[in-house]
Structure formats: C-alpha cells, structure tokens
Amino acid sequence: MIKGIYEAHLPVKDLENSIDFYRRLGLELAWRDESTAFFWIDKGRSWLGLWEGDEYKTPYHPALRHIAFEVTYEDLKTSVEWLNTLGIKVGPVNPNQPIDPFIRPNQGNGTVYFNDPDGNSLELMCYVEVPEHLRHITNKLSFSEWEEMNK
Structure with missing residues (x-):
C-alpha cells in the first residue's frame, strides 16, 4: 500500500530567500504562490513544501x-x-x-x-x-x- 513519502513541509520566514537556498541545493521549484513553494526532491514522486509564516519561530525539535x-x-x-x-x-x-x-x-x-x-x-x-x-x-x-x- 504505502510506497514512500510524497511530501514534507517546513516553515520559513522569507520565501524568496528560502527559494534561493533550496535551488542552490539543486532542488527544482515545482510550484509556488504568495506564501508557499514546493520543490521536487524526486520529480513526480516526492516534494518539499515551504510555508512562509510565523511558524518558523517554533523552537527546533526533530x-x-x-x-x-x-x-x-x-x-x-x-x-x-x-x-x-x-x-x-x-x-x-x-x-x-x-x-x-x-x-x-x-x-x-x-x-x-x-x-x-x-x-x-x-x-x-x-x-x-x-x-x-x-x-x-x-x-x-x-x-x-x-x-x-x-x-
């Protein structure tokens, strides 16, 4: 039934800055709007969503x-x-x-x-x-x- 993980999400403060960072890592921007961007990790199989908002202030925990x-x-x-x-x-x-x-x-x-x-x-x-x-x-x-x- 389960084949893998399709998406994961991370909070970010500045979407433009984060888009630049993840592009430098080699990820392909798949889709974006005003406060959200998705990058392909494995094109057509898994992606990472970046969500701009105050949630980036949440203290780190794995x-x-x-x-x-x-x-x-x-x-x-x-x-x-x-x-x-x-x-x-x-x-x-x-x-x-x-x-x-x-x-x-x-x-x-x-x-x-x-x-x-x-x-x-x-x-x-x-x-x-x-x-x-x-x-x-x-x-x-x-x-x-x-x-x-x-x-």
Whole structure:
C-alpha cells in the first residue's frame, strides 16, 4: 500500500530567500504562490513544501523541523566540501555529534547535518551496507574509521 513519502513541509520566514537556498541545493521549484513553494526532491514522486509564516519561530525539535535527503555514499563523503562551496555551514544538531559526515553502523546509514536559513535542520543521508559482525557498533564513526574497518 504505502510506497514512500510524497511530501514534507517546513516553515520559513522569507520565501524568496528560502527559494534561493533550496535551488542552490539543486532542488527544482515545482510550484509556488504568495506564501508557499514546493520543490521536487524526486520529480513526480516526492516534494518539499515551504510555508512562509510565523511558524518558523517554533523552537527546533526533530519531530517538527527536520528533513533528511537521500544521497549516495560517495556524495556524502564530499558533502562538506560541496556545502562549503555553496556557502552553507555544516554543523551538528547537538554538541555531542561530529560536524563531518559520520557512519552509524548499528543503523546502517551515514549522515551529515546543516541548517537552512530559518534554522530548519537538514540532513544528507545514505544507506550503508554493514557486515553482520559490525552491526553491534553504536559509536558514530568517521568515514576514515569506517573505511579502515572495512578493508
């Protein structure tokens, strides 16, 4: 029955500024009006809605103001440099997380975090094939640590 997520929404303060930001990330503007814009994440399959209004003042919580975009493993490895070329600062969601991309072996994914201009938490994330004998690792590993373990 359920095939995936078709849309997600984020609150923004300045729609024009946010449209520019998400275009720099490579998303295609699908539709907009005076206070709303939708960007294709996967054209014809999923999109992100941006809604201008005071809701952007809602304090951050991952259940309210967070979205993760799927990327490849190779793209995640170079994501910090790519985001820096776009003038986007990479940073952890909380002080206990690393800034650089990291691998979560127990979850089978890799990730890096950054914010949009309104403080919405964004994440680039990829699936990582984890050998069974490494699935017990709950520590976050840097790419170099992960690749050394998988030689």
